[in-house]
Amino acid sequence: MNTISPEKIIADLGQLVEPGKVRTDEESLATFGKDWTKLYEPKPLAIVFPKTTEQVQAVVRYANEHKIGLVPSGGRTGLSAGAVAANGEVVVSFEYMNQVLEFNASDRTVKCQAGVVTEQLQNFAEEQGLYYPVDFASAGSSQLGGNLSTNAGGIKVIRYGMSRDWVAGLTVVTGKGDILELNKDLEKNNTGYDLRHLFIGAEGTLGFITEATMKLTRKPTNLTALVLGLGDISNTMDVLQSFQQKIDLTAYEFFSHKAMGHVLAHGDVPAPFETEAPFYALLEFESISEQVMDDAMAIFESCVEQGWVLDGVISQSETQLNNLWRLREGISESISVHTPYKNDISVVVSKVPEFLNEIDQVVTEHYPDFEIIWFGHIGDGNLHLNILKPQNLDKESFFAKCAQVNKWVFEIVERHQGSISAEHGVGLTKKEYLGYTRSETEVAYLRAIKHVFDPQNIMNPGKLIDPA
Amino acid sequence: MNTISPEKIIADLGQLVEPGKVRTDEESLATFGKDWTKLYEPKPLAIVFPKTTEQVQAVVRYANEHKIGLVPSGGRTGLSAGAVAANGEVVVSFEYMNQVLEFNASDRTVKCQAGVVTEQLQNFAEEQGLYYPVDFASAGSSQLGGNLSTNAGGIKVIRYGMSRDWVAGLTVVTGKGDILELNKDLEKNNTGYDLRHLFIGAEGTLGFITEATMKLTRKPTNLTALVLGLGDISNTMDVLQSFQQKIDLTAYEFFSHKAMGHVLAHGDVPAPFETEAPFYALLEFESISEQVMDDAMAIFESCVEQGWVLDGVISQSETQLNNLWRLREGISESISVHTPYKNDISVVVSKVPEFLNEIDQVVTEHYPDFEIIWFGHIGDGNLHLNILKPQNLDKESFFAKCAQVNKWVFEIVERHQGSISAEHGVGLTKKEYLGYTRSETEVAYLRAIKHVFDPQNIMNPGKLIDPA
Numbered sequence: 001m002n003t004i005s006p007e008k009i010i011a012d013l014g015q016l017v018e019p020g021k022v023r024t025d026e027e028s029l030a031t032f033g034k035d036w037t038k039l040y041e042p043k044p045l046a047i048v049f050p051k052t053t054e055q056v057q058a059v060v061r062y063a064n065e066h067k068i069g070l071v072p073s074g075g076r077t078g079l080s081a082g083a084v085a086a087n088g089e090v091v092v093s094f095e096y097m098n099q100v101l102e103f104n105a106s107d108r109t110v111k112c113q114a115g116v117v118t119e120q121l122q123n124f125a126e127e128q129g130l131y132y133p134v135d136f137a138s139a140g141s142s143q144l145g146g147n148l149s150t151n152a153g154g155i156k157v158i159r160y161g162m163s164r165d166w167v168a169g170l171t172v173v174t175g176k177g178d179i180l181e182l183n184k185d186l187e188k189n190n191t192g193y194d195l196r197h198l199f200i201g202a203e204g205t206l207g208f209i210t211e212a213t214m215k216l217t218r219k220p221t222n223l224t225a226l227v228l229g230l231g232d233i234s235n236t237m238d239v240l241q242s243f244q245q246k247i248d249l250t251a252y253e254f255f256s257h258k259a260m261g262h263v264l265a266h267g268d269v270p271a272p273f274e275t276e277a278p279f280y281a282l283l284e285f286e287s288i289s290e291q292v293m294d295d296a297m298a299i300f301e302s303c304v305e306q307g308w309v310l311d312g313v314i315s316q317s318e319t320q321l322n323n324l325w326r327l328r329e330g331i332s333e334s335i336s337v338h339t340p341y342k343n344d345i346s347v348v349v350s351k352v353p354e355f356l357n358e359i360d361q362v363v364t365e366h367y368p369d370f371e372i373i374w375f376g377h378i379g380d381g382n383l384h385l386n387i388l389k390p391q392n393l394d395k396e397s398f399f400a401k402c403a404q405v406n407k408w409v410f411e412i413v414e415r416h417q418g419s420i421s422a423e424h425g426v427g428l429t430k431k432e433y434l435g436y437t438r439s440e441t442e443v444a445y446l447r448a449i450k451h452v453f454d455p456q457n458i459m460n461p462g463k464l465i466d467p468a
Numbered sequence: 469m470n471t472i473s474p475e476k477i478i479a480d481l482g483q484l485v486e487p488g489k490v491r492t493d494e495e496s497l498a499t500f501g502k503d504w505t506k507l508y509e510p511k512p513l514a515i516v517f518p519k520t521t522e523q524v525q526a527v528v529r530y531a532n533e534h535k536i537g538l539v540p541s542g543g544r545t546g547l548s549a550g551a552v553a554a555n556g557e558v559v560v561s562f563e564y565m566n567q568v569l570e571f572n573a574s575d576r577t578v579k580c581q582a583g584v585v586t587e588q589l590q591n592f593a594e595e596q597g598l599y600y601p602v603d604f605a606s607a608g609s610s611q612l613g614g615n616l617s618t619n620a621g622g623i624k625v626i627r628y629g630m631s632r633d634w635v636a637g638l639t640v641v642t643g644k645g646d647i648l649e650l651n652k653d654l655e656k657n658n659t660g661y662d663l664r665h666l667f668i669g670a671e672g673t674l675g676f677i678t679e680a681t682m683k684l685t686r687k688p689t690n691l692t693a694l695v696l697g698l699g700d701i702s703n704t705m706d707v708l709q710s711f712q713q714k715i716d717l718t719a720y721e722f723f724s725h726k727a728m729g730h731v732l733a734h735g736d737v738p739a740p741f742e743t744e745a746p747f748y749a750l751l752e753f754e755s756i757s758e759q760v761m762d763d764a765m766a767i768f769e770s771c772v773e774q775g776w777v778l779d780g781v782i783s784q785s786e787t788q789l790n791n792l793w794r795l796r797e798g799i800s801e802s803i804s805v806h807t808p809y810k811n812d813i814s815v816v817v818s819k820v821p822e823f824l825n826e827i828d829q830v831v832t833e834h835y836p837d838f839e840i841i842w843f844g845h846i847g848d849g850n851l852h853l854n855i856l857k858p859q860n861l862d863k864e865s866f867f868a869k870c871a872q873v874n875k876w877v878f879e880i881v882e883r884h885q886g887s888i889s890a891e892h893g894v895g896l897t898k899k900e901y902l903g904y905t906r907s908e909t910e911v912a913y914l915r916a917i918k919h920v921f922d923p924q925n926i927m928n929p930g931k932l933i934d935p936a
Contacts, residue, residue, distance in 0.1 A: 106705050106818035108712070129713070151658050162656070165633065168816075178909050187848040188630070188814045189887035190619050190669055191894055191905045192914050192932055197665030201658050218712060237574050244576070244686060245597070289757035346656045348636075350574035380655040419657035426659055437659045441646050445920065446660050452916040464660055 004066055006088075010046050013090065016058040021049040021096065032093050033071075033085045035078035037429060044071065044085035049096045053171055053179060053210040059092060060208070060458070061177040069461040072204035074146030075117060077138035079342065080427030082150065082203045082463055089461070092208065094145050100124050101211070109168050109185055111213045114145025121214065130216040133160035137332060145209045150425040151201035155329075158379035159250040160217075162423075164200045171211035172199050175454025185213040198449070203425050204460040206453040220250060224287040225324040226300065228312040229277030234353040235308040236281055236378050242303055243283060246295045251284035252379025253328050259373045259386075260327055262334040269326045275311035281378070282328050284321075331375050331386075338388035339395060340373070341402040345413055346422035349381040355416050356383060362408045363387065367401060382422040385409065410436040426464045434465065444468075472534055474556075478514050481558065484526040489517040489564065500561050501539075501553045503546035505897060512539065512553035517564045521639055521647060521678040527560060528676070528926070529645040537929040540672035542614030543585060545606035547810065548895030550618065550671045550931055557929070560676065562613050568592050569679070577636050577653055579681040582613025589682065598684040601628035605800060613677045618893040619669035623797075626847035627718040628685075630891075632668045639679035640667050643922025653681045666917070671893050672928040674921040688718060692755040693792040694768065696780040697745030702821040703776040704749055704846050710771055711751060714763045719752040720847025721796050727841045727854075728795055730802040737794045743779035749846070750796050752789075799843050799854075806856035807863060808841070809870040813881055814890035817849040823884050824851060830876045831855065835869060850890040853877065878904040894932045902933070912936075 014022045023032075024046045033042025045068075050056045063070050069089035076083055085091045094115030102111040108130060112121060118139040125132040134147065136154030146152075148170075153162045160166075169185035172195075182196040183189055199209055230236060236254055243249060257278050264271055272280070287293050296314070303309040315321040347355045356374060363370055373386040387405065389398040410420055414436040421430055421437075434443060447468045453459075457467040482490045491500075492514045501510025513536075518524045531538050537557035544551055553559045562583030570579040576598060580589060586607040593600040602615065604622030614620075616638075621630045628634075637653035640663075650664040651657055667677055698704060704722055711717060725746050732739055740748070755761050764782070771777040783789040815823045824842060831838055841854040855873065857866040878888050882904040889898050889905075902911060915936045921927075925935045 104816070104818055106709055107816050109816070151662075153656050157656065161633075164662075165629075174913070178913075180907070180910055180913070182910075184885045184887070184905075185816050186814055186887050186890075187817065188621050188625065188845070188850045188890035189905070190889045190891050191887055191898075191902060192669075192911075193666055193674075193917055194619075194632075194669055195910065195913060198661055201660075201662055206661075218714075218716065241574055246686075248686065289759050291757050346654055348572070348575050348577070348653050349655065350572055377656070382656045417652045419652070419654050419659055421658045422654075422656035423658050430659075434659060437652075437657070439648070442648055442650075442663065443660075445642070445646075445648070445663065448920040449661055449917065452913065452920065 006045055009066065009068065012062060013046060013048050013059065016062060017048055017050050017055050021051070023047045032073050032091050035076040035081060035083040037079055037081040037084065039429065040081055040084045040086045042085060043088060044091045045088045047091045047093055049093050051096050053173060056092065056173045056208050056210050057177055057179055060173050060175065063090065063458045064177055064456055067456055068458060070458055071460055072145070072149065072208055074115065074143035075138065075141040077142045078146065078150065078425065078427065079344070080421065080425040080429045082425050082427030082460070083146070084428060087462070094143055097210065103128060107185070108216045109213050110216060111211060112144055113211055114143065114209050116144045118142045118144065118147060125216045126219070128216070129219065131219040132166070132214065132216055134163050134166060137329060144212055144214070148200050148209050148212060149202060149204050150423065153377065153380065153382065153423040155251050155253060155377065157377060158252050159248060164197065166215045167196060167200060167212055168215050169213040170196050170199055170209055172207050172209050174207035175456070175459040203427060203464050205450060205464050207459060220286050222287045223250065223284055223321060225315045225321050226283045226296070226312055227272040227324050227327065228281045228283070228303070229273065229275050229310040230279045230281055230308065231277065231310055233279050233356055236279065237350060237353060238306065238308045239281055239303050240379060242299050246299065247285050247292060249283055249285050249379065251282065253282040253376070254378040255280055255328055255331060255375035256373065258371065259331045259375045262373070263327055263330040266330065266334055269323050269330065272313045272324065272327060273311045277310045282324060328375065331373065335373055335386060335388060339398065340389070341387040341399070341405065343385040343406070343409055344382070344422050344424040345385060345409065345418060345420060346380070346382045347413070347416045347418035349379065351416050352378055352381055352383065355412065355418065358412050359385065359409055362412070363405055406433070413437065428463060431464060474513055477534065477536065480530060481514060481516050481527065484530060485516055485518050485523050489519070491515045500541050500544070500559045503544040503549060503551040505547055505549040505552065507897065508549055508552045508554045510553060511556060512559045513556045515559045515561055517561050519564050521641060524560065524641045524676050524678050525645055525647055528641050528643065531558065531926045532645055532924055535924055536926060538926055539928055540613070540617065540676055542583065542611035543606065543609040545610045546614065546618065546893065546895065547812070548889065548893040548897045550893050550895030550928070551614070552896060555930070562611055565678065571596060575653070576684045577681050578684060579679060580612055581679055582611065582677050584612045586610050586612065586615060593684045596684070597687065599687040600634070600682065600684055602631050602634060605797060612680055612682070616668050616677050616680060617670060617672050618891065621845065621848065621850070621891040623719050623721060623845060625845060626720050627716060632665065634683045635664060635668060635680055636683050637681040638664050638667060638677055640675045640677050642675035643924070643927040671895060671932050673918060673932050675927060688754050690755045691718065691752055691789060693783045693789050694751045694764065694780055695740040695792050695795065696749045696751070696771070697741065697743050697778040698747045698749055698776065699745065699778055701747050701824055704747065705818060705821060706774065706776045707749055707771055708817070708847060710767050714767065715753050715760065717751055717753050717847065719750065721750040721844070722846040723748055723796055723799060723843035724841065726839065727799045727843045730841070731795055731798040734798065734802055737791050737798065740781045740792065740795060741779045745778045750792060796843065799841070803841055803854060803856060807866065808857070809855040809867070809873065811853040811874070811877055812850070812890050812892040813853060813877065813886060813888060814848070814850040815881070815884045815886035817847065819884050820846055820849055820851065823880065823886065826880050827853065827877055830880070831873055874901070881905065896931060899932060
């Protein structure tokens with residue numbers, strides 16, 4: 001890909017960032033050359049750690065000159081291999097661009113470098129008496145730049161939207177090496193195409209997000225959770241509609257009985273109630289007045305009368321709230337010992353029951369020994385499909401069978417006009433399946449846009465789409 | 469621009485749409501050849517009225533073949549001449565694409581053709597027991613396609629965001645003549661660049677939005693308004709911050725004493741209270757419980773104690789709520805007899821007081837006889853600057869002086885990193901000022917994106933940017 005020697009490149013890069021901020025030791029290459037996906041062997045040429053937007057720009061300009069591939073690296077919690085450097089690329093890590101730069105109380109905005117960790121931003125907001133509402137399991141490691149590049153959503157989307165919805169302004173370095181200040185933190189600005197939204201969700205294929213001004217909001221009051229046992233997956237829709245008529249939900253999650261079983265087996269958290277149900281819904285809302293609580297109880301009772309809800313429990317304290325959440329949030333970790341196949345897919349909310357049943361059926365029909373674990377953000381139509389490896393099956397055979405499952409799942413996604421990636425991104429792992437969600441004509445436009453911002457294809461090469 | 473005869477073009481277009489759906493009579497040309505801006509003489513070649521996305525596509529393909537400029541026409545309420553056809557273009561009117569196509573109760577979405585009128589959508593939502601929250605003065609005429617093409621905001625942005633935030637999916641015909649189904653109505657979908665957000669706010673320069681699936685939400689409960697008299701414009705910030713700590717405002721508007729004077733002079737609506745103040749704030753919130761009302765009263769009292777608020781009134785009924793709103797919403801009409809110069813600008817919220825004072829000062833210094841009327845969506849940093857024509861000054865001289873005012877205003881906008889167009893768009897009237905908000909480098913990217921979707925420059929030519 002490049003014509004000058006690796007040694008020369010490494011030496012040159014050293015001139016563009018602060019002393020010691022280019023690393024080539026084995027451990028750094030292994031650590032910063034990959035994300036949470038384990039399918040690819042990391043093989044970067046070097047890791048650079050810029051500290052400013054201008055240093056990022058210098059690296060991009062140099063990479064353009066010598067046609068060197070650059071891979072962005074944030075908290076490395078990605079699940080689509082979007083931050084894997086397996087082909088001698090230079091990794092640009094935001095580890096040292098982790099400063100909260102500026103807070104404005106009237107505007108309720110905070111300007112951050114891209115390497116600020118999600119939890120760091122959440123805590124900063126809390127210290128100001130405010131709230132950053134985007135939250136998910138990897139909040140302790142994931143970085144803002146990565147969140148924005150995959151438009152991360154998580155558990156509060158039904159009330160607060162995606163990462164996209166909290167961006168007032170972005171500073172980016174395009175693949176051509178230009179610094180752009182996008183939207184200038186304005187609430188209202190209608191002066192031509194909103195490039196901010198093009199960079200959000202682009203998985204680093206158009207350029208680097210180096211700084212972001214994020215909006216904050218009022219801290220929620222007295223969050224209260226309900227866990228309900230449902231007779232059938234279709235009841236998730238009945239319950240959702242009943243509650244939404246009166247109450248603004250801050251979360252609407254679901255999990256199957258099997259999923260909960262794995263959490264309960266760990267013994268750290270009690271069952272919500274004795275009644276067994278095939279599916280459970282977790283609802284959360286701000287219990288800001290007795291009226292809201294009365295409304296919630298009345299809706300609950302009417303759902304029981306209708307036969308949609310078999311049993312239920314409501315949190316009466318913060319401890320109980322946290323325990324109910326652990327039933328949902330503990331799933332991923334509790335099944336991780338079973339080498340799960342994972343998929344992150346979505347359809348419009350109303351299609352979820354049919355969609356889930358079809359996938360259940362096709363997998364069970366062909367692989368009756370596979371244990372399917374369902375959970376996810378059902379209020380957003382976003383399902384996390386997990387399949388556990390049977391103990392007597394070796395990894396290789398399991399993943400070969402899962403490749404087949406992938407095809408069935410994506411065919412069903414396509415038939416229901418869904419998405420092959422709800423929030424994890426396309427990266428390397430889903431690139432070949434992109435056509436199940438985006439038409440060939442659409443992909444041609446994506447390629448043309450990529451060419452506008454990154455004509456030499458140096459930005460995260462091989463991810464998302466191949467160049468024209 | 470084209471090589472075949474106008475007669476042939478008109479005849480050919482007649483083959484692409486339903487019988488009678490091409491008009492060339494003087495009245496139609498004059499009516500559909502312009503929007504609310506009166507600065508340009510309409511001079512279209514013909515008006516076509518497609519009824520389906522496929523007919524729009526046929527027109528675009530034909531226009532590409534013969535390099536004919538196309539101008540989109542919605543409710544024609546634009547204030548930036550974005551829908552003016554002054555150069556023999558063919559106007560594509562969405563007048564007959566005004567059907568609500570599909571409603572989904574679980575998803576709370578409604579699919580509409582682009583010609584659906586804002587109020588029609590609001591009423592449809594209400595009939596379903598739901599709410600479409602984007603609202604503004606021209607809701608009775610403006611069409612959805614136009615709202616999306618300027619990313620219209622209006623009076624509830626502080627709580628509900630812009631038009632952009634309510635779009636689940638779009639059907640568009642690109643300038644090249646491709647039909648794209650964008651985002652498939654999904655809540656979560658992270659599969660490459662989100663082209664939906666590129667078409668929103670593009671003012672019809674990339675293609676036509678032909679259908680949109682819009683999200684709806686819960687109807688607000690017991691909306692209550694406060695009008696407060698403020699001693700100084702800077703108090704708008706103090707009051708905003710105090711309320712936002714506890715209460716989710718559904719609106720935060722402001723107007724000057726002079727602005728209110730024009731409304732009161734019409735005699736249809738009473739003054740809110742006797743105390744005179746230079747500025748007034750109008751706050752609205754859902755009074756969902758006694759607690760919220762108690763909170764609001766406590767904050768109000770503390771604002772009075774601090775000296776920020778001189779007097780205030782709270783609505784106790786829907787009639788009172790509507791009367792308080794008329795103080796704000798009646799301004800535009802009440803000053804229209806004075807041939808006002810209008811500008812729609814924004815800065816980040818915290819900069820509003822300084823920004824407003826600077827503009828006041830420069831205008832007053834040079835033109836002491838100009839009456840400046842301030843009002844707008846101050847909670848979004850969006851100000852509507854109006855200057856009334858002195859009676860003894862002829863229109864021509866007035867607008868010549870206003871051209872000078874434009875320059876001062878936009879220089880101040882630039883210094884405060886604001887926007888020359890908050891929500892009205894750039895169109896023709898602000899094209900030459902675009903550089904005050906977008907850098908030259910950014911504009912070069914805008915041009916390149918335009919070229920991707922509309923390589924022959926047939927889509928709304930001359931608006932927003934000139935081609936490369």
